[in-house]
Amino acid sequence: xxxxxxxxxxxxxxxxxxxxxxxxxxxxxxxxxxxxxxxxxxxxxxxxxxxxxxxxxxxxxxxxxxxxxxxxxxxxxxxxxxxxxxxxxxxxxxxxxxxxxxxxxxxxxxxxxxxxxxxxxxxxxxxxxxxxxxxxxxxxxxxxxxxxxxxxxxxxxxxxxxxxxxxxxxxxxxxxxxxxxxxxxxxxxxxxxxxxxxxxxxxxxxxxxxxxxxxxxxxxxxxxxxxxxxxxxxxxxxxxxxxxxxxxxxxxxxxxxxxxxxxxxxxxxxxxxxxxxxxxxxxxxxxxxxxxxxxxxxxxxxxxxxxxxxxxxxxxxxxxxxxxxxxxxxxxxxxxxxxxxxxxxxxxxxxxxxxxxxxxxxxxxxxxxxxxxxxxxxxxxxxxxxxxxxxxxxxxxxxxxxxxxxxxxxxxxxxxxxxxxxxxxxxxxxxxxxxxxxxxxxxxxxxxxxxxxxxxxxxxxxxxxxxxxxxxxxxxxxxxxxxxxxxxxxxxxxxxxxxxxxxxx
Ligand code: SF4
Numbered sequence: 001x002x003x004x005x006x007x008x009x010x011x012x013x014x015x016x017x018x019x020x021x022x023x024x025x026x027x028x029x030x031x032x033x034x035x036x037x038x039x040x041x042x043x044x045x046x047x048x049x050x051x052x053x054x055x056x057x058x059x060x061x062x063x064x065x066x067x068x069x070x071x072x073x074x075x076x077x078x079x080x081x082x083x084x085x086x087x088x089x090x091x092x093x094x095x096x097x098x099x100x101x102x103x104x105x106x107x108x109x110x111x112x113x114x115x116x117x118x119x120x121x122x123x124x125x126x127x128x129x130x131x132x133x134x135x136x137x138x139x140x141x142x143x144x145x146x147x148x149x150x151x152x153x154x155x156x157x158x159x160x161x162x163x164x165x166x167x168x169x170x171x172x173x174x175x176x177x178x179x180x181x182x183x184x185x186x187x188x189x190x191x192x193x194x195x196x197x198x199x200x201x202x203x204x205x206x207x208x209x210x211x212x213x214x215x216x217x218x219x220x221x222x223x224x225x226x227x228x229x230x231x232x233x234x235x236x237x238x239x240x241x242x243x244x245x246x247x248x249x250x251x252x253x254x255x256x257x258x259x260x261x262x263x264x265x266x267x268x269x270x271x272x273x274x275x276x277x278x279x280x281x282x283x284x285x286x287x288x289x290x291x292x293x294x295x296x297x298x299x300x301x302x303x304x305x306x307x308x309x310x311x312x313x314x315x316x317x318x319x320x321x322x323x324x325x326x327x328x329x330x331x332x333x334x335x336x337x338x339x340x341x342x343x344x345x346x347x348x349x350x351x352x353x354x355x356x357x358x359x360x361x362x363x364x365x366x367x368x369x370x371x372x373x374x375x376x377x378x379x380x381x382x383x384x385x386x387x388x389x390x391x392x393x394x395x396x397x398x399x400x401x402x403x404x405x406x407x408x409x410x411x412x413x414x415x416x417x418x419x420x421x422x423x424x425x426x427x428x429x430x431x432x433x434x435x436x437x438x439x440x441x442x443x444x445x446x447x448x449x450x451x452x453x454x455x456x457x458x459x460x461x462x463x464x465x466x467x468x469x470x471x472x473x474x475x476x477x478x479x480x481x482x483x484x485x486x487x488x489x490x491x492x493x494x495x496x497x498x499x500x501x502x503x504x505x
Pocket of ligand 1: 322323324325326327328329330332333334335336
């Protein structure tokens with residue numbers, strides 16, 4: 001069979017809405033395209049498996065950057081990790097490697113790159129593993145176009161344009177490499193400037209946004225970013241109800257009947273890449289669509305009445321949709337903090353005939369959870385409720401952009417609501433953290449007793465915290481900050497906390 005589009009994926013493929021490529025495949029099929037998937041190819045011969053696509057290859061490392069997936073924060077190759085279901089399946093810099101294999105076997109085939117790795121490497125970026133600034137991944141991969149963020153709208157537009165032999169220009173949510181300068185685009189400091197100046201790197205960081213047309217000169221080329229398209233509730237309802245078989249393999253068992261309620265995160269934590277991957281505005285599905293999806297489970301033979309998870313990046317951001325401006329929602333008085341939509345949804349889903357239990361296993365943002373929500377949530381907790389305060393030192397929390405909550409107050413509220421046990425997650429070695437701050441965290445952990453795990457900060461490409469790590473400056477103020485960089489200090493900052501690390505650093 002000759003496919004219109006062939007996806008090459010650096011992780012396992014599942015016909016399940018938790019797999020981004022599965023959504024794209026079903027969405028394209030619904031719109032009349034035939035789609036094949038090659039999962040975790042081992043060499044260029046594997047790329048030939050399904051022949052040459054009529055329109056293009058779509059390449060993605062999957063939900064994680066391949067370097068983050070393959071290496072620990074101390075740059076050790078990650079071993080097989082039962083807890084994360086991790087096995088090395090994709091090569092380092094998977095997107096570039098796959099594109100080179102495609103070029104080797106199908107020289108003139110068009111290549112579209114997307115997913116987390118492409119999204120976080122769309123402009124010049126600091127690469128922790130090479131300890132250097134790399135150019136946009138459009139250069140190394142030699143791909144024709146890059147899709148950033150969620151990709152359903154972009155991939156369909158690209159398919160239509162390629163089918164109709166139109167140029168791949170002006171597509172919202174994509175980046176291209178071109179020789180022409182474009183008017184009306186915000187210009188980032190060019191690649192050569194940021195190689196020379198850490199201040200310029202900070203300037204670039206402060207300008208990064210999914211909501212702007214951006215341009216960056218690199219040598220004789222410009223990398224152009226067309227602003228992100230707006231995804232709506234209606235769009236998400238359509239994507240998540242595409243009739244997936246939901247079959248997962250044994251390693252993913254326990255998530256079969258997970259339901260995605262929304263996309264995006266308004267938290268804007270500086271160490272997190274969600275702002276650039278999923279976006280910093282919430283888009284929630286309609287209540288009706290979520291209920292329809294859960295009702296459809298009750299007709300599946302393997303459904304035992306348990307919804308494994310009802311959530312998104314932070315479960316309680318459901319319903320906090322607002323697109324009035326491009327500013328940071330978490331600080332805004334207009335943000336709907338009532339939790340009413342989430343509460344209403346929880347009440348309704350547990351009344352669906354055939355549903356015995358609905359779990360909320362996604363973490364929650366504790367500073368956005370009110371008493372009424374917590375009283376409701378206690379019906380939906382499986383084991384302990386996961387909370388990620390990340391740190392306790394005010395200065396570190398400010399550098400993380402996570403200083404709005406009051407942990408003590410939340411614990412009190414949670415107990416009063418009869419919520420059960422909490423599991424706390426922390427991060428050490430974030431820029432700003434010396435042994436002094438690590439010791440402060442240690443004291444708090446002793447007091448809390450039920451701290452679950454700690455991770456060493458990993459500088460993933462294009463985050464604000466990674467900018468701090470590389471420049472040793474706070475990009476917001478350009479003030480100098482202390483950054484723990486040696487492995488010896490990182491190990492020591494982690495060791496004194498006396499906690500296990502679920503990611504085996
Ligand atoms: S008005 Fe406030 S809540 Fe709405 S988008 Fe702007 S910052 Fe976010």
